[in-house]
Amino acid sequence: MTVHNLYLFDRNGVCLHYSEWHRKKQAGIPKEEEYKLMYGMLFSIRSFVSKMSPLDMKDGFLAFQTSRYKLHYYETPTGIKVVMNTDLGVGSIRDVLHHIYSALYVELVVKNPLCPLGQTVQSELFRSRLDSYIRSLPFFSTRAG
Amino acid sequence: MAIFSVYVVNKAGGLIYQLDSYAPRAEAEKTFSYPLDLLLKLHDERVLVAFGQRDGIRVGHAVLAINGMDVNGKYTADGKEVLEYLGNPANYPVSIRFGRPRLTSNEKLMLASMFHSLFAIGSQLSPEQGSSGIEMLETDTFKLHCFQTLTGIKFVVLADPRQAGIDSLLRKIYEIYSDFALKNPFYSLEMPIRCELFDQNLKLALEVAEKAGTFGPGS
Numbered sequence: 352m353t354v355h356n357l358y359l360f361d362r363n364g365v366c367l368h369y370s371e372w373h374r375k376k377q378a379g380i381p382k383e384e385e386y387k388l389m390y391g392m393l394f395s396i397r398s399f400v401s402k403m404s405p406l407d408m409k410d411g412f413l414a415f416q417t418s419r420y421k422l423h424y425y426e427t428p429t430g431i432k433v434v435m436n437t438d439l440g441v442g443s444i445r446d447v448l449h450h451i452y453s454a455l456y457v458e459l460v461v462k463n464p465l466c467p468l469g470q471t472v473q474s475e476l477f478r479s480r481l482d483s484y485i486r487s488l489p490f491f492s493t494r495a496g
Numbered sequence: 497m498a499i500f501s502v503y504v505v506n507k508a509g510g511l512i513y514q515l516d517s518y519a520p521r522a523e524a525e526k527t528f529s530y531p532l533d534l535l536l537k538l539h540d541e542r543v544l545v546a547f548g549q550r551d552g553i554r555v556g557h558a559v560l561a562i563n564g565m566d567v568n569g570k571y572t573a574d575g576k577e578v579l580e581y582l583g584n585p586a587n588y589p590v591s592i593r594f595g596r597p598r599l600t601s602n603e604k605l606m607l608a609s610m611f612h613s614l615f616a617i618g619s620q621l622s623p624e625q626g627s628s629g630i631e632m633l634e635t636d637t638f639k640l641h642c643f644q645t646l647t648g649i650k651f652v653v654l655a656d657p658r659q660a661g662i663d664s665l666l667r668k669i670y671e672i673y674s675d676f677a678l679k680n681p682f683y684s685l686e687m688p689i690r691c692e693l694f695d696q697n698l699k700l701a702l703e704v705a706e707k708a709g710t711f712g713p714g715s
Contacts, residue, residue: 355623374623385621392617396633399610402603403654405500406522406637407554407596414634417618419627436623 352490355420355436357481359456361469362430364390367460368472370482373492393424393432413445427452441490455481499662499702500638500654502669503604506686507648509612511605513689517702523560523595524552530588536579541569542597543578558597563590611652615642645670661709665701672697 356371366386378385393412400412414423416439423441425433425448433448459477460466466474485491504513528534535547536559543559560566562581565573572581581587599607615629633640634657643651643666651669655662676694677683683691 371623376623376625378621388617389621392614392621395610396614399607399614400633400635402599402607403640404635404637405596405654407556408635408637410636412633412635415618415630416632417622417627417630419624420622422618438624 352440353438353492354485354488354490355438357436357451357485358386358389358432358434359451359472360386360390360393360432360434362432363469364394365469366390366471367431367456368477368481370478370485372485389434390432393434413443423448425449425452431456437490444490447488451481451484455484498656499659499665499706500656502654502698502702503608503611503650503652504669504673504689505608505612505650505652508686509609510686511608512687513694514601514604514608515695515698515702517699521595522552523593524557525561525591525593526551526553527589527591530585532582536582538570538579543567543570544597545594553594556596557594559592560595561593564593608652611642612650615644615650641666643667643670649673659706659709661705665705665709668701668705669698672701 353373355374357369358366359368361367364387366383369382369386378388380388396412396415401408411426412424414421416422419439420436421439421441423435423437423444425445431452433451435444435448437444455477459474459480460472461468463474466472466477472478498518500518501514501516503511506512533548534545534553536543537546538544545553545555545557547555549555559578562572562578567573567578570578572578582590582592611630618630619627629642629644630640631642633642636657638654639657639659639662641653641655641662643663645651649670651666651673653662653666653669672694673689676697677689677691678685680691680693683689
């Protein structure tokens with residue numbers, strides 16, 4: 352099991368943070384374009400899912416998987432979106448994504464007066480804490496070092 | 497456990513078959529007196545609740561029927577505009593049924609081609625080499641399973657999240673498609689499927705899958 356990469360978007364579609372660990376293939380487009388494509392896809396999936404649903408939804412879209420990876424999605428009521436790509440062996444990691452939001456983003460970015468909201472997070476502390484949290488996850492790397 | 501619907505999308509993203517097999521209805525009927533304490537608005541040719549969630553009526557629900565008569569988009573059964581009808585104090589008390597708006601066939605076509613694009617983007621944004629598109633999409637109310645054949649046709653099944661055995665059902669649907677649509681001399685490729693045998697066998701396969709999948713590992 353392994354974690355490929357992580358995106359953090361705000362409600363306007365700005366990519367607040369991106370980091371990758373075991374990523375074998377790049378999308379072949381500039382990073383900025385990739386963030387936009389990812390946000391656009393999630394935006395469309397959200398509207399697609401809310402139209403398709405036979406019942407009223409609470410959390411809405413949770414995850415999707417292809418033959419090679421699984422994308423986990425978590426959205427807060429304020430519209431912050433946490434997106435993590437892992438391999439297929441990982442189950443539901445809603446609590447992990449919630450932890451990234453509540454214990455890392457809120458604590459280290461929102462409560463930090465020196466971090467302007469609504470643009471890429473520059474905080475070195477946030478980056479390093481996030482990196483060590485992801486590396487400590489039980490499913491982080493059992494395949495490649 | 498249930499299978500909600502089946503979509504077949506051709507390689508260009510056009511919807512060529514759709515079946516709604518079972519939809520649990522969340523509907524609420526209530527009698528109102530004149531000043532209607534809900535805010536209704538017109539959206540996509542439908543009258544939706546914009547504000548005033550209560551008694552099982554939720555924001556986003558559409559007006560489905562007035563006094564037991566089904567509403568036709570934004571018009572009542574006898575051709576009057578719903579908003580105008582409900583704005584007239586003489587028509588009260590009135591009993592209105594609310595529920596999730598049903599998809600029109602145009603919306604289904606649109607959603608099918610939307611999924612076609614999402615499928616392609618899902619494979620482009622892959623962090624791993626050689627990924628397919630979206631095979632399974634999970635939400636809290638349903639799971640969408642997709643199987644793309646080598647010739648590019650996509651079979652999409654919407655089912656309860658706990659329903660098991662969808663993968664074998666998708667292959668079974670492919671088999672039914674090959675047997676009863678492709679081998680039908682009157683069926684032209686990439687065009688909407690209107691074959692009675694296809695219909696019958698698909699419905700049979702859904703019934704079997706619903707019963708068989710109930711005790712699978714996922715339930």
